[in-house]
Amino acid sequence: MELVYSNDQLLMVNHVKNLLETANIESQIKNEFMGGGAGDLAPLDTWPELWIEEKDLEHAKQVIAQMNDNSEIVWYCAKCDEENPSTFDVCWQCETAK
Template identity: 35%
Template sequence: MTPVYSAPALPTVAWLRDVLKDKGIRCVIRNEFLSAGAGELPPNETWPTLCVLDRHQLPFAQAIIAEFESESSYANAPDWLCSHCGASNEAIFSACWQCATPDTRLA
């Protein structure tokens, strides 16, 4: 199990986990529920950490995360329309919120 990304906000780490899993990369979040220990433990040690389970998939996971980190911000990215149901989705979603169809822009 190799750590590839850590952040103070669980939603970002969970979103990246879902992106990696959608690409076939086996991964888990370590410290997912440890934020309750913040204050008693050093803050960065309680951050959720995304870990890749197969070391052979590590370079692929690192490339995906590097691309995520190099993008300016999803806050300014355009929404996308689901190719299956037509629902409008925020840029940060990798699958439709309504029908779970993957974002075809990520293929």
């Protein structure tokens, strides 16, 4: 397995997982349930990670690069400045409408 993506927001990791699924790339999220009670661990250690088969690595990188090129994929909340996926109509953090 290869680590292909990591983000402190699980929803972004899920978003990438969905993108990869659309491209027929199987992926697996690790650290999915670590975020809440991180305790003394450094935050980076608890970021959800997206892992894929090594054979899919190049393809997956292309999919993720395209995602990063596409400004439509996220929007920023006017109130709290948080990043939201384009599929969300309200801010995940403060529930302000898009």
